[in-house]
Amino acid sequence: MTDTSDRLSRRHFVGATGAATLTGLAGCSGGGDGGDGSDGSDGSDGGDGGDGGDGSDGGAPLEVLHAWTGGDGARAAQALVTAFEEEYPDVEHEFNPIGGGGNQNLDAVIANRLQNNDPPGAFANWPGPNLQRYDGVLGEVDDVWESEGFADVMVDEAVDLHQYNGAYRAVPLGSHRLNCLFYNTSVVEDAGVDPDSLTSVSAFIDALETVQSETDAIPMTHGASGTWTTTQLFSSTMLGQEGYEAYMNFLDGSPDEAAVQATFESLAEILDNYINEDASSIGLTESNQNIIEGNAAFIHQGNWAAGAYRNAEDFSYNEDWGFKTYPGSEGMYMLHFDSFLYPSGNPTPDAADKFMQFVGSEAAQVAFNQYKGSIPTRTDVDMSQFGPYLQETQEDFASADERPPNLQHGLGVPSETMTALNDVISSEFSGPYNVEAATQGFVDAVSN
Incomplete structure (x- = not known):
């Protein structure tokens, strides 16, 4: 406080x-x-x-x-x-x-x-x-x-x-809005990354590799002391990589298993290679502080992250921090x-x-x-x-062309389903990242 x-x-x-x-x-x-x-x-x-x-x-x-x-x-x-x-x-x-x-x-x-x-x-x-x-x-x-x-x-x-x-x-x-990607402008400039060019998940992963090779900063800061941040990241990654229809089918109980697995494969690549070493022991606030202090290039969060930026001293929009829609989900507002x-x-x-x-x-x-x-x-x-x-x-x-409901925060699935999804993240996808088991767990959790 x-x-x-x-x-x-x-x-x-x-x-x-x-x-x-x-x-x-x-x-x-x-x-x-x-x-x-x-x-x-x-x-x-x-x-x-x-x-x-x-x-x-x-x-x-x-x-x-x-x-x-x-x-x-x-x-x-x-x-x-x-x-x-x-x-x-x-x-x-x-x-x-x-x-x-x-x-x-x-x-x-x-x-x-x-x-x-x-x-x-x-x-x-x-x-x-x-x-x-x-x-x-x-x-x-x-x-x-x-x-x-x-x-x-x-x-x-x-x-x-x-x-x-x-x-x-x-x-x-x-x-x-939940399909957000925030960044520290100095870090991405030092890396030579143009955030506006990141219009796909694969392009985003390439950018994380560039940040890692060109700077000493954390490519993507993540706070995973609770499972909800990773489940939330799954939803934005699925929406950006697999598209609106695949995401909505997942929420509606008719998941495309191949789309779910492809999403987890991309997540595993990100979480295995480009996040902070202390991710499992910190939460949202500490993770977001890495952006404010210039220790990290990117963070995925809902736009409450921007509330912290507004409340920080000498940290101005378009000067010290920036925003883009999560890669691949342009034109959509995850509600x-x-x-x-x-x-x-x-x-x-x-x-x-x-x-x-x-x-x-x-x-x-x-x-x-x-x-x-x-x-x-x-x-x-x-x-x-x-x-x-x-x-x-x-x-x-x-x-917005579409306003899909969020997965993690109450609008997309009932709480019992959300609990089951978070249990899968806890048991199968908190390091090591078991793509096949996580895929099966998510498919089972939402299937009608």
């Missing part, structure tokens, strides 16, 4: 780290145990037809859980809290950050809380198929969407993906949403409703996204308030 977090402590800006031990949502949902990624679905409507509260908060503070604790998110979270306080100065609150990449620790804490019938007022998470894991424990926020006119001002995908079992269960805060979900049995329904209204507002989306490296999901926000990189991102979103 940065030093500005001190001023948030007057309203209990409580930190929590480490994953909670849990077996899942057994007892909260009607089906499977949820702990292994199953959605626990029993065909119910996912709620009790309302917000689950009694219409009063009983003096309790609004509790909001999220995972934005590192250099790519802490400042954005602080800006969101400040804007909420300005909008609702009389609402007492506790914004509690749960550290850990890819929402892994946050997911564990949320599951434990819901299992024990101790929900927060709201929690950050992902919409789309990810909502299946919370079947039966989410309330409705249809009244919020209607009163605020969100369906008229949000991008189409946000309107569709925040509904589950016939009702809105969440409100979007911002949109990230991701940051959202807040609304639990049923809500302990503070009045304050939680106010917060959900706020999340979808222009004030919230400007405050958060300009520091998070993401763009608003509202279509009526003046982008002149954002820097040039995010303005370009918004233009890319608007003009």
Whole structure:
């Protein structure tokens, strides 16, 4: 956390780290145990037809859980809290950050809380198929969407993906793009590499070889202390190398085994030869620091990486760092949403409703996204308030030929499938890189 977090402590800006031990949502949902990624679905409507509260908060503070604790998110979270306080100065609150990449620790804490019938007022998470894991424990926020006119001002995908079992269960805060390749301009210039020329995965691999032979820098920095970064890299590599149709078929449960294997072959070449030696022991924040400090040429990440660049001193877009679409996926915007979900049995329904209204507002989306490296999901926000990189991102979103859903962060496959994929990465593709076993594992995980 940065030093500005001190001023948030007057309203209990409580930190929590480490994953909670849990077996899942057994007892909260009607089906499977949820702990292994199953959605626990029993065909119910996912709620009790309302917000689950009694219409009063009983003096309790609004509790909001999220995972934005590192250099790519802490400042954005602080800006969101400040804007909420300005909008609702009389609402007492506790914004509690749960550290850990890819929402892994946050997911564990949320599951434990819901299992024990101790929900927060709201929690950050992902919409789309990810909502299946919370079947039966989410309330409705249809009244919020209607009163605020969100369906008229949000991008189409946000309107569709925040509904589950016939009702809105969440409100979007911002949109990230995941098929991104960032680079340190000095390093690539020293290597004699032109990033704009990298329009295929094979050309990218050639560039990594050039960086390795011409400089002392890490060709591609990677933080793999958690499996999610490698699974995410798989998705961008598959989209760039095998194309939109093969990628969508994979998500839809009809994978082309040859395309999956070819993707893993390219990944094995990259991970075996061109990443940092400490990759297995560091996460996203530390890995991204290699770009900021000039120790590495390239990094693949969602555009939250750019949020860290904005928050770094003397590190300017197009001068010190640059961006290009992940090689081969030009014209596509791999879609991701940051959202807040609304639990049923809500302990503070009045304050939680106010917060959900706020999340979808222009004030919230400007405050958060300009520091998070993401763009608003509202279509009526003046982008002149954002820097040039995010303005370009918004233009890319608007003009994209395709907006495929991301694989790792909730939109592409249900959580149980995502857990199975990450298990394959952990067991078969974390060094040594077993292409055949990983291919079979991925094909089995997604196949209908």
